[in-house]
Amino acid sequence: MHRAKSKLQFIPQQFNPKVLKLAHVLLPFVLRFRVRRWLIGGITRIEAENVETLVKLFQQFQAGKIRFLMAFRHPEVEDPLCMLYLMSRIVPKVARQLGISLKLPIHSHFIYDRGMTIWAGNWLGWFFSRNGGFPIHRGKPLDRTALKTGRDIFANGQFPLTVAPEGATNGHHEAVSPLEPGVAQFGFWCAEDLIKANRSEEVLIVPVCIRYYYIQPPWQKIDQLLGQLESDSGLPVQQLDPSQLSHPEEFLYERLFQLALYLLDELEAFYRRFYRQIIPEIPEDKALNSNQVLALRLQNLLDAALKVAEDYFGLAKQGTIIDRCRRLEEAGWNAIYPEDIADITAISPLQRGLADWVAEEAELRLKHMRLVESFVAVTGSYVKEKPTAERFAETTLIIFDLMARIKGVKMPRRPCLGKRRVKITIGEPISVSERWESYSQSRKMAKQAITHLTTDLQKALEELVKR
Known part of the structure; x- marks a missing residue:
């Protein structure tokens, strides 16, 4: 684009x-x-x-x-x-x-x-x-x-x-x-x-x-995928011990949680440093457990990412996260597929060059919205409250999508974890x-x-x- x-x-x-x-x-x-x-x-x-x-x-x-x-x-x-x-x-x-x-x-x-x-x-x-x-x-x-x-x-x-x-x-x-x-x-x-x-x-x-x-619960495939994500993040790569294969949930959950915390730290620092976003710290509160704190941090991060795109397109912060994503998508499409240009080949080279600049910038800003879109349904406690293989796989694959977007992989192919x-x-x-x-x-x-x-x-x- x-x-x-x-x-x-x-x-x-x-x-x-x-x-x-x-x-x-x-x-x-x-x-x-x-x-x-x-x-x-x-x-x-x-x-x-x-x-x-x-x-x-x-x-x-x-x-x-x-x-x-x-x-x-x-x-x-x-x-x-x-x-x-x-x-x-x-x-x-x-x-x-x-x-x-x-x-x-x-x-x-x-x-x-x-x-x-x-x-x-x-x-x-x-x-x-x-x-x-x-x-x-x-x-x-x-x-x-x-x-x-x-x-x-x-x-x-x-x-x-x-x-x-x-x-x-x-x-x-x-x-x-x-x-x-x-x-x-x-x-x-x-x-x-x-x-x-x-x-x-x-x-x-x-x-x-x-x-x-x-x-069949794909615990070993989930373990391998987590290892790949740990490696991409620069974290020490861990592996399931054979003795843990009968009940892998606790070990895998700790790895998944630590990976999520690390990604939050990195992305919060990224938006604060390069986009000058004010992301509030979560005050210590004994009434909040670690999953609730993670969920609050995630919502603040998603809000900051959307603000970056909204500021560029001149959009006000209105409605739910999903509403904001939809408006940003339409604003981006209006820049890439201008309504007033029925045939892009019919305009002058100068106009085409300027239109390309706008399209390239719009696509870059839409990346912030795509990041948010992947995490709309993530709560921070989805896996913890019911640690099934399906929920582990869903959440790990969502993180895989995030990592692929950040790395700039075009049309990333999700790993097949099992039939x-x-x-x-x-x-x-x-x-x-x-x-x-x-x-x-x-x-x-x-x-x-x-x-x-x-x-x-x-x-x-x-x-x-x-x-």
Whole structure:
């Protein structure tokens, strides 16, 4: 991203059943093997719970009785592949077992982040488009084209709609990030559009949870990865003793904690010295344990990193960390993909050179935001409160991502710690239609209805995570 580009164009969905069929054929191979750099590890088995509910929903959808949206948890980049497997393999199988005849293909339209085509390439936009997807600019206050498209597809699309309400992956399979209100708004818009068209379908939102488990706890791989991170940090490299392999949690946790403290020390010093950020010290307090102190220091560090980028782009500190990240991303994209330059090749060499300067500086400032984005869901106590291999792996891989960014590795390839299985749990549908009366009373009541629906969906996903 060291040069300016032409402005980003919207990629309309152009569903093509032949491309979807190709995706279905390739899916098992993609899941089992790592294909290129953006897939993390092999998945050997996908299981699903309460699929009967989803089968009946598709039956009602095809009969014109309901419209529904699937709101799925988004901890990993493989989640969309797992959703595709659910609809292409598991739902048809369960439907046959129940004696329910469904029209094929079983599929859904979906929303993806416009940034995915930036790091993966234009081919991904073509592929997603032909599979019924359309992009959204996460940081835009109002991406009118995407919102209008999503609204129309929810009410009139050939398939249901699938959305990740967290907005991005958080790397944590047992921690749900705060949900964005867009899913609830789509639901009420759909209800409104159906009423205006004198249609009687009920509008539903279906929570879906995706969790990953290692087939065998990869303690030795985690030990090796920690050793690599210790080496990159300049710390003494430690190793698991054979006698510790039966219960490695305590030894590995101490190493992970010390690594985290060292990284905090280094990054705090970096931002204080080179960006003149005032990062407050945490006063001694016997009521705070070491994990709570680490969490407070981390939040102060993330705030300082965001301030560096916000100061450059002239943005005020507003909202949550996720809100701030989204605004910064959009500001950076506006500098790299200027809205007023439809064709970058049509401007003069002088203008192109100046635009490249702006783009290069913007990309550098966005690195601070990317650092923060990786740690949005990190609490400081996630591993301590439940020291499973999965939580150790998640946190260690997040630190690996941080180290790769700092080292300047482009498209870092995460180490594969082991084969995994996936469990998909279908939650009970939440009726939007039943809440329409409250939503439609006034603008104030509409905002409250959106908030309540978002909160209920958050609780539903959090409950599914615990199963």
